[in-house]
Amino acid sequence: MNKIHFQEKFEERHIGPSADETAAMLDALGVSTIDQLIEETVPPQIRATNELALPGALGEPAYLRRIKTVADKNKVFRSYIGQGYYDVVLPGVIQRNVFENPGWYTQYTPYQAEIAQGRLQALLNFQTMVIDLTAMEIANASLLDEATAAAEAMFMQYSVRKSKAANTYFVSQHAFPQTLDVLRTRALSYGIELRVGDLGEMPDTDSVFGVLVQYPTGTGTVSDYKTLVEQLHARDISVCAVADLLSLTLLAPPGEWGADVVVGSTQRFGVPMGFGGPHAAYFATKEAYKRNIPGRIIGVTVDSSGGYALRMALQTREQHIRRDKASSNICTAQALLAIMAGFYAAYHGPKGLRRIADRIHGLTVLLDRALQQLGYAQLNETYFDTLRVELGELAGPLQAEALNNEINFFYQDTAAGISIDETTTFDDIEAIVRIFAKFKGKTINDIDMAGIAATTSTAIPQVLQRTSDYLTHPVFNSYHSEHEMLRYIKSLEAKDLSLCHSMIPLGSCTMKLNGTTEMVPVTWPEFSKLHPFAPSDQTGGYMQIIAELDEWLSEITGFAKVSFQPNSGAQGEYAGLLVIRAYHESRGEFHRDVVLIPASAHGTNPASASMAGMKVVVVRCDERGNIDVADLRAKAEVHAENLSALMVTYPSTHGVFEEPIIEICDIIHQCGGQVYMDGANMNAQVGLTSPGLIGADVCHLNLHKTFCIPHGGGGPGMGPIGVAKHLVPFLPNHRVVDVSKQGINAVSAAPWGSASILLISHAYIAMMGAQGLTNATKYAILNANYIKTRLEKHYPILYAGANGRCAHELILDCRSFKAAGVDVGDIAKRLMDYGFHAPTVSFPVAGTLMVEPTESESKAELDRFCDAMIAIREEVAAIEQGRCDQANNLLKGAPHTIASVSADVWDKPYSRSQAAFPLPFVREHKFWPSIGRVNDSLGDRTLVCACPPISAYEEADV
Incomplete structure (x- = not known):
């Protein structure tokens, strides 16, 4: 009977580590269960006590059957x-x-x-x-x-x-x-x-x-x-x-x-x-x-x-x-x-x-x-x-x-x-x-x-x-x-x-699995051929998808409603700030135009605030990378009369669950402001806590990060915003399709942004269910802490939480290598020879690498990445110890192309094998960079932004 009722869970396909791998990783971290790790990582005062109230998880065939019935409600x-x-x-x-x-x-x-x-x-x-x-x-x-x-x-x-x-x-x-x-x-x-x-x-x-x-x-x-x-x-x-x-x-x-x-x-x-x-x-x-x-x-x-x-x-x-x-x-x-x-x-x-x-x-x-x-x-x-x-x-x-x-x-x-x-x-x-x-x-x-x-x-x-x-x-x-x-x-x-080749370990970018089943409905004509201004009685399928996503994401964020109009995370920031401004103005407080932003924030935060007509005041961070609460309080009180909002990323851009986050939100509210949470790091929150529980009033969600829409080489993206009940009336309107009577003017061309790719996030949530989404967050934190444990003997880890744990990402400090002539960019280029994309380079701290593995990567892939980083550290050590030349070495020569390695002349002080196949696993599946290191400064001085004429190729061959 159990065999009859068995149904394979999509969660087991989405989350990378197997049960045996999970046990080995937990053992390396010195904890017995993944829940023990979460207790050591997520502050207890913000931890959710109830499971997300979401429909039960659907298997992949079941979801496709259901979404087909929804698609049929669209009249093309x-x-x-x-x-x-x-x-x-x-x-x-x-x-x-x-x-x-x-x-x-x-x-x-x-x-x-x-x-x-x-x-x-x-x-x-x-x-x-x-x-x-x-x-x-x-x-x-x-x-x-x-x-x-x-x-x-x-x-x-x-x-x-x-x-x-x-x-x-x-x-x-x-x-x-x-x-x-x-x-x-x-x-x-x-x-x-x-x-x-x-x-x-x-x-x-x-x-x-x-x-x-x-x-x-x-x-x-x-x-x-x-x-x-x-x-x-x-x-x-x-x-x-x-x-x-x-x-x-x-x-x-x-x-x-x-x-x-x-x-x-x-x-x-x-x-x-x-x-x-x-x-x-x-x-x-x-x-x-x-x-x-x-x-x-x-x-x-x-x-x-x-x-x-x-x-x-x-x-x-x-x-x-x-x-x-x-x-x-x-x-x-x-x-x-x-x-x-x-x-x-x-x-x-x-x-x-x-x-x-x-x-x-x-x-x-x-x-x-x-x-x-x-x-x-x-x-x-x-x-x-x-x-x-x-x-x-x-x-x-x-x-x-x-x-x-x-x-x-x-x-x-x-x-x-x-x-x-x-x-x-x-x-x-x-x-x-x-x-x-x-x-x-x-x-x-x-x-x-x-x-x-x-x-x-x-x-x-x-x-x-x-x-x-x-x-x-x-x-x-x-x-x-x-x-x-x-x-x-x-x-x-x-x-x-x-991602077909290897993990892309970029911090704050969450390059996770984009499941094939999630992608399938996007090209169905019932979804792909619908005009955004079609009469509402022809769009029942899309309206159901949008309504369900609204309900699910509101539950996940702890908010009252979600607007899907913003077409990117940065546009979500902009829309959220406009909603906050409209709220203040509805109360006659037109003067509230100051936004507090921590020094560690992503650059889109101050850029969005400036675009929204706000004045930016920067809040200091302490030596551990956390918001300086005393400085925040002082600046909030100084600007209390004109305070509009705080923009805060949680977990922080430094990859830490900051303990006083509720106090931080309270300070802003006491001074009459609103809290805008940047949702870039939502992959560490889902099911464990939420912006609404923490005390935020607005949060944008990067659907191309946490909710599995692909990055597509730099887009598409989606940045819907969730808001607390008092902000719902001010969500974006649209003059062609009258979504609301009171909201702000549109922030993007289409009423529901890039609506067709909402299907991907809808599929992800429907197939993962409440437990699957929560487990995905737990594994994102597990994978990051496993990398931290393996690499902290070789690289200083810049920031950590109260119990020495990171959130879903961590920062490797490479600044000391400067003494040996090695820049963090050299490490990024050398990683290509090992078959990996670099982590985030020099953000949020110059000279560092920010690593985010996501829950989708297996222990085997995490180990390959860690082995590569450890091997590169040994290559740096060889330079530091004088065993390799500072100007002519494996890192400065990277990346090594097949053309250079197979050339008749090889004048490097290291072998071709060291250059191209530095570890055994690289030989099994070698990805060759197609060119050598690019000349950035020449490109900026002589900008050519169109395909050169054929004569240019002829001249290059001479």
């Missing part, structure tokens, strides 16, 4: 809604080999360039694609979504304005409504006066510093902005164009008519709608603004052999360096989706993209001519893919008939917007015409569809037609057969280390 109608979201054809070769491939979706942000050349090249392709299509000079490697990219552009224009007195940003009333919403949010934070109106009525004053136009407009019109831009430039006013990237294969690109910055979405380049995301935004501008451009830029440099190499350029601009002085708080980008878009462009090439755009435009013209024959007034004289049809009193009946035929249009006042996309067919156009014909007492047979199609012309004026070439680089003209594209994708994948 033909959506011609547009507004920045379009159905697409995702090429199978990209879906199978990138989107569904852990070799791509489990990679980390490419900070370690030597083992990230594949994704760096794919992102450089993306940048090149954007530069070519927009006719701009420089582009970044993606942003979160179109609306937030527009907000970043506004701030860049504000930052570079010539007159510091100018404070007005003028936005065309025909921008997408979600973009207007996010601009209003960001403008309020910065104190910018946002004016929305007709471009012809823009005030003739010196107060305007920038203008934003949509191209084509939100209603579909293609306008000629060239004269306007010339007039604005004469007044020192910069111009941002929000442009449909696919349309730029047919339309004159903004760079040719003078735009200063061009932003938009690359969703149309093979990325499913997914009810709003994730989708990669793009940001392109002029070379002059390269140090103002937000986000990451991939640049060309050389490696130690002088060969072609790529790296993330201008890394000192990143928010974790500049903190509250940063130009943005961007942390997560949308790397995986940008990579897909770049491959889509390479697969189709310039001619293929042009064919797709021509076909879309041709079908739009066909529909326009047919509707005019029926007697309808089509309001867009010029357009690319969108018509606006005046319906008058027919608006209600026609909408009902369209819904009866499972068709969605975009309705505004008495007009219907109809946007044609890549998936639209001639039959689809006929189906639309039938609906409109019915209300004119006609049938499709009364319209000569074939005759109209045969005589279709363009609706784009000649002056606005593109004449310049684009995508001329060989990468966009070489891989148009599936076989060639497959090999190209695999050739890049082979250059990158991912």
Whole structure:
């Protein structure tokens, strides 16, 4: 009978150590049970006494059966809604080999360039694609979504304005409504006066510093902005164009008519709608603004052999360096989706993209001519893919008939917007015409569809037609057969280390298992093909997923409600602070604008506070890395009248459960402030304690960390915020889908952020259950303390808790190696020779390595990592003792490539075997870095952020 009722637990597949391994690890730590370790690690005053109230854990087959019934509640109608979201054809070769491939979706942000050349090249392709299509000079490697990219552009224009007195940003009333919403949010934070109106009525004053136009407009019109831009430039006013990237294969690109910055979405380049995301935004501008451009830029440099190499350029601009002085708080980008878009462009090439755009435009013209024959007034004289049809009193009946035929249009006042996309067919156009014909007492047979199609012309004026070439680089003209594209994708994948190869032990980044079953539903059409603005009665499946996740995450965090709109952890920080500000303002306390932030905090904390219009006051940490409670109390009392919030990470960024955390929260509350908890380290809390229990008022959750959404080479991510009951009314609103009446304006383009990847976290929680989630936290702490025990004889461990235990991460102090000429970066590069990605380098303390193993790693993998770190320590000792040269040694020569090790000449003072196969396990499964150490300084001095011309490769071979 027991055998009949047995069901395999997903928990046993997710958690790495076996029962025997667990016993051995506990023995090494000197404890008899894992619960004893938790008692020694988590302060008793914050420990949860009850198990999480969650549904029982489902097995993998059972979950897939259940989620299929939920998916069936979504009604996938033909959506011609547009507004920045379009159905697409995702090429199978990209879906199978990138989107569904852990070799791509489990990679980390490419900070370690030597083992990230594949994704760096794919992102450089993306940048090149954007530069070519927009006719701009420089582009970044993606942003979160179109609306937030527009907000970043506004701030860049504000930052570079010539007159510091100018404070007005003028936005065309025909921008997408979600973009207007996010601009209003960001403008309020910065104190910018946002004016929305007709471009012809823009005030003739010196107060305007920038203008934003949509191209084509939100209603579909293609306008000629060239004269306007010339007039604005004469007044020192910069111009941002929000442009449909696919349309730029047919339309004159903004760079040719003078735009200063061009932003938009690359969703149309093979990325499913997914009810709003994730989708990669793009940001392109002029070379002059390269140090103002937000986000990451991939640049060309050389490696130690002088060969072609790529790296993330201008890394000192990143928010974790500049903190509250940063130009943005961007942390997560949308790397995986940008990579897909770049491959889509390479697969189709310039001619293929042009064919797709021509076909879309041709079908739009066909529909326009047919509707005019029926007697309808089509309001867009010029357009690319969108018509606006005046319906008058027919608006209600026609909408009902369209819904009866499972068709969605975009309705505004008495007009219907109809946007044609890549998936639209001639039959689809006929189906639309039938609906409109019915209300004119006609049938499709009364319209000569074939005759109209045969005589279709363009609706784009000649002056606005593109004449310049684009995508001329060989990468966009070489891989148009599936076989060639497959090999190209695999050739890049082979250059990158991912979780497929070994653990990625990055502190605060939680690179845990992304279970295959968790990923499966994301590509189902019931989820992937749904438009984010579809009528609510078509979205029952998504609403159930979101409601259940809201309930589960509220239980896990101890909060009242969760908003899923923030698209990244940093955006969650920003949204949480705006919610706190709105709460204070609702009480008439508009003056509360001071945020206390510990010195150990991640750089996004002060950057987000600055973006939210707050003043940052730094709180000291003591010699053990903990918040200096006396300093906190003193500063809270000094700023009590204006105190808005404390931002605190728990466990601390130093990997410690700080004992006085409840006292810390009480101090802030006594001074009238709110407590914002950074959820980066939630993987050490789930099931053991919670932000609500501790006393926080808001906490963002990194779903791409604790709740298993993959990192995707630097994105996607999700940063939903949970809030206490008194803050619920202020959660983000959305002007297209009315989620709430009182909340703050939107912080991202889609109502529920990157909704499609919420499925992954939903699956993780449903299959783990309460006990599984709690055990995952316990094992995260066990694995970290096991590494601490093995390595503390070889490396100083910088911080620990009251009982000598760390939380889920630990910091190895490498600063003393400087005396031997060894930098922490040398250790990071040498780890590549052992087949590992480096831990977090020099954060939160310069000259250290922060290690987080996660619960997903087995003891065998932890031991391999520890063996590598111990061997490297012995290599350092050889230098310290004078047995190896300080300038020419294994660490300074790392990483060692197959080309260097197999070269005819070997002039190193150590053997090839020591270089490439330092431990026996490396021989069994060797991962070769594809290039030698990159030249960072050269890359920053001579920034090249597009694919070099073919001549550059020819010159390099000489």
